Amino acid sequence: MKAISYAQTGGPEVLRLTERPIPDPGPGEIRVRVRVSGVNPTDWKSRQGVTTGGKMAFPEIVPNQDGAGIVDAIGPGVTGFEAGQRVWLWESAWQRPTGTAQEYTVLPVRNVVPLPDNASFDLGATLGVPALTAHRALTVTEGGPARLAPGALDGRAVLVAGGAGAVGHAAIELARWAGAEVVTTISSDEKATLARAAGAHHIVNYRTENAAEAIRKIFPGGADLVVEVAPAVNAELNEAVLAQGGTIAVYANNGGESLTQTIRPLMTLNARYQFLLLYTMSDTVKAHAIEDVTAAVAAGALRVGEEAGLPLHRFPLARTADAHAAVEAGAVGKVLIDIE
Template sequence: MKAVVYSRAGGPEVLQLAERPMPEPGPSEVRVKVKVSAVNPSDWKARQEGGPHRNTSFPEVVPNQDGAGIIDAVGSDIRGYEEGQRVWLLEAARQRPTGTAQEYVVLPANHVVPLPGRASFDLGATLGVPALTAHRALTVADQGPARLAPGALSGRAVLVAGGAGAVGHAAIELAQWAGAEVVTTVSSDEKAKLAGAAGAHHVVNYRTTNAANAIRKIFPDGVDVVVEVSPTANAEQNQAVLAPNGTIAMYANNGGDAMTVPLRPLLAANARLQFIWVYTIPKAAKTQAIEDVNAAVAAGALRVGEAAGLPLHRFPLERTADAHTAVESGVVGKVLIDVG
């Protein structure tokens, strides 16, 4: 089978197309014929592993955490999965050497999730990191909810920073599905159109207006949850717009690794600062997130494509290096690799 591999950390040039033996599932594993592999920022960061020319965690690594495909073999101890079943994949390369940038991947059953209804493989490949991160960000507030469903966020105001990104897109859709009123910040008219297509009720271009003032006009009492991609750059803004007992859920370090926190205003607001790393979310919370995300997929609440606010950029397997380059350079939308 064809697989993209690397054996030294570094830039996209370390990724090479190779022929590898067909993997066989163990008793508690399934083998999936990968149709679509997705690239996330954490995939190219993992490929760098601290700098060029360093040894990788395994002698050889296949990149990419997320994907979607069809089960074509199951281990002897597997129950509830069968050959021919359509599935989406998560954390394929988490502390493992074999991600989704290959024609077949063998995974433990808890890394494989049934793909509801007629949901496309493209959609399935976008769910792992972005949708589970967004779900976590929307469910960590002290006053709940712990689960998402229609009405779960009714009466809540949610600010999504960077609504044109993959996590921002998922956060807008999930929050809107759960009944929240959503405002998002973007940096261009193009991104504003995408955020609106995703379902944001209000879109603020922070390059052309004072975002904090604009958000306060929309929500005079402040926002209950901030889904934050750039906590350093937006620290002052978030302080200005957060409602009492509000939560700032931070899932990335865009714009810098250090943040100054103004203690007195946040203390007075009883604010919660929540850091999110999707790979280490508590097991019970991740199980709930998977269930809720699948419910949203089944309801048609999660969508992909430019008309839905998330343009897709496609590459064949042999151009996986170009796909990684596109993500690293900040392309707007979701980068997918056609494998099957």
């Protein structure tokens, strides 16, 4: 089978198209014929060795955490799946040497999820890192819901920073599905159009208007929850717009690794910062997120494509290096790799 792999950390140029044997599933495992592989920032950061100090976790690695495809073979002891079933994949390459940038992949059954009939493989390949991260960000508030469903966030004011990104897009859609009122910050008219298509009730361009004043006009009582992609850059803004008892859920470090925060105002607000990373969340939290995200997909609440606010950028398997480079360069929308 064809696969993309790398044997040393570095830039996109370390990725190579290779031939590998088709793997057989062992006990508790499923082999999936991958149709679409999704690329996330975590994939190029892993390839560069950002999280491993430049070291290779395995002698050779097939990248990419997310994907969607068709069940091809089932290992001993696996129930609830059958050959030909459509599925989506998550954490494919977490602490494992093989991800979804290949024609076939073998995964533990926990990393394989049935894909609702109304969902495309493109949508399935975007659910892992972005949607599961967004779910966690929306369920960390004190006194708030641990699960998402229609009505779970009724009456909540949610600010999504960077609503044109993949996680921001998923956060907008999930928050709306759960009943929240959503405002998002963007930096251009193009991104405003995308955030509006995703379903944001209110759009604030932080380059052309006073973001704090605009958000306070929308949410006089402040934002109950901020889904934050750039905490170092937005610390002052978040302090200015956060509601009493509000939460800032941080899922990325765009704009800087160090955060400087004024303490007393947040003490007065009884505010909280919640930092989160999908890979190290508890199994219970992940299980709940998978169930809720799948329900949202079945309800038509999660969508992809230009008309849904998440443009798709497609590459063939042989151009996986270009796909990684596009994500690293900040491509607006979602980068996908067509395996077939």
